[in-house]
Amino acid sequence: MTISHALAGTTLTTGHGTENDFVLVPDPDGALTIAPEDVRAVCDRHAGVGADGILRVVRSREITAGAEVLRESPEAEWFMDYRNADGSYAEMCGNGIRVFVHYLRAAGLVDLPDGESVVVGTRGGARRVTREGEQYTVDMGTWWLPGGARAAAEGHDVVVEIPGLDGPRGGLRVAVPNPHTVVALPDEASLGTAHLTLDGPLAPTYEPVPPEGTNLELVVPLGEGVQDGAPVGTVRMRVLERGVGETRSCGTGTCAAALAVRTWGGTGSPNLWRVLVPGGEVRVRVEPDTDGGERVFLTGPAELTADVVLR
Numbered sequence: 055m056t057i058s059h060a061l062a063g064t065t066l067t068t069g070h071g072t073e074n075d076f077v078l079v080p081d082p083d084g085a086l087t088i089a090p091e092d093v094r095a096v097c098d099r100h101a102g103v104g105a106d107g108i109l110r111v112v113r114s115r116e117i118t119a120g121a122e123v124l125r126e127s128p129e130a131e132w133f134m135d136y137r138n139a140d141g142s143y144a145e146m147c148g149n150g151i152r153v154f155v156h157y158l159r160a161a162g163l164v165d166l167p168d169g170e171s172v173v174v175g176t177r178g179g180a181r182r183v184t185r186e187g188e189q190y191t192v193d194m195g196t197w198w199l200p201g202g203a204r205a206a207a208e209g210h211d212v213v214v215e216i217p218g219l220d221g222p223r224g225g226l227r228v229a230v231p232n233p234h235t236v237v238a239l240p241d242e243a244s245l246g247t248a249h250l251t252l253d254g255p256l257a258p259t260y261e262p263v264p265p266e267g268t269n270l271e272l273v274v275p276l277g278e279g280v281q282d283g284a285p286v287g288t289v290r291m292r293v294l295e296r297g298v299g300e301t302r303s304c305g306t307g308t309c310a311a312a313l314a315v316r317t318w319g320g321t322g323s324p325n326l327w328r329v330l331v332p333g334g335e336v337r338v339r340v341e342p343d344t345d346g347g348e349r350v351f352l353t354g355p356a357e358l359t360a361d362v363v364l365r
């Protein structure tokens with residue numbers, strides 16, 4: 055690992071949300087310029103610290119994307135500057151933002167009593183995060199189907215070839231707001247046989263190719279039940295993340311998975327979902343928005359694991 059002088063000597067913190075893991079880089083005054091190769095070096099699991107991505111902790115006023123967020127949400131003091139392990143930027147990270155808020159609390163940068171919330175800037179806009187005991191609920195904002203009503207009616211708008219599975223599958227694109235493609239599989243056995251890798255001959259192919267890339271979720275709907283008097287659906291999921299590879303969880307991906315299965319289920323499909331991932335379990339809730347659309351909420355845990363000083 056070669057860490058540039060920009061990060062050498064910095065104390066970083068590692069953490070995860072359902073085992074989707076991150077390195078937090080404190081940079082409150084926006085003094086750091088982190089090159090893509092620095093991100094790759096830190097995230098390298100063999101020669102670096104090892105993580106699915108980094109979360110730079112910076113004040114919104116210190117970063118151009120944060121200044122835009124502040125115009126809409128002046129209370130968003132802190133900005134989650136998320137980078138995938140390959141150094142690329144993404145609009146939003148649903149697991150990362152819970153870990154980010156947990157870090158803000160642990161570092162004494164916010165006071166967040168149980169039941170209260172904090173607004174955090176992201177490249178996808180401002181997001182309100184509410185503490186619920188040891189868990190956090192994120193208002194992930196509005197969601198949409200890039201393929202529109204036609205994709206909803208047909209149930210898919212892209213054809214995906216996934217090595218390890220027998221033949222092409224229909225995928226439904228979901229924006230939350232980062233891009234996802236959700237593919238349904240009939241059973242958990244086929245979920246296990248799929249190859250999920252970003253590069254080389256075993257990488258999935260898409261027709262049409264998503265212009266901004268995509269995260270890919272393979273889902274197996276596991277049925278519906280009732281919880282506290284409300285219908286709740288359950289989904290098992292594996293995910294191949296854009297800019298990372300297969301991860302043990304993806305928060306925006308769990309939202310996309312629940313939203314796709316709910317779309318396929320049609321009217322009367324639950325608004326509450328349990329999504330089971332290799333790294334644990336999260337909950338996804340859908341509510342009507344004031345403008346006629348819908349908002350999606352993600353609830354799950356966050357952990358901090360270590361402080362690391364880079365040499």
Ligand SMILES: N[C@@H](CCC[C@H](N)C(=O)O)C(=O)O
Nearest residue numbers: 144147148149232304305306
């Ligand atoms: N793991 C994240 C999503 C991170 C961004 C994604 N790889 C992308 O490029 O869109 C999550 O928990 O949502």
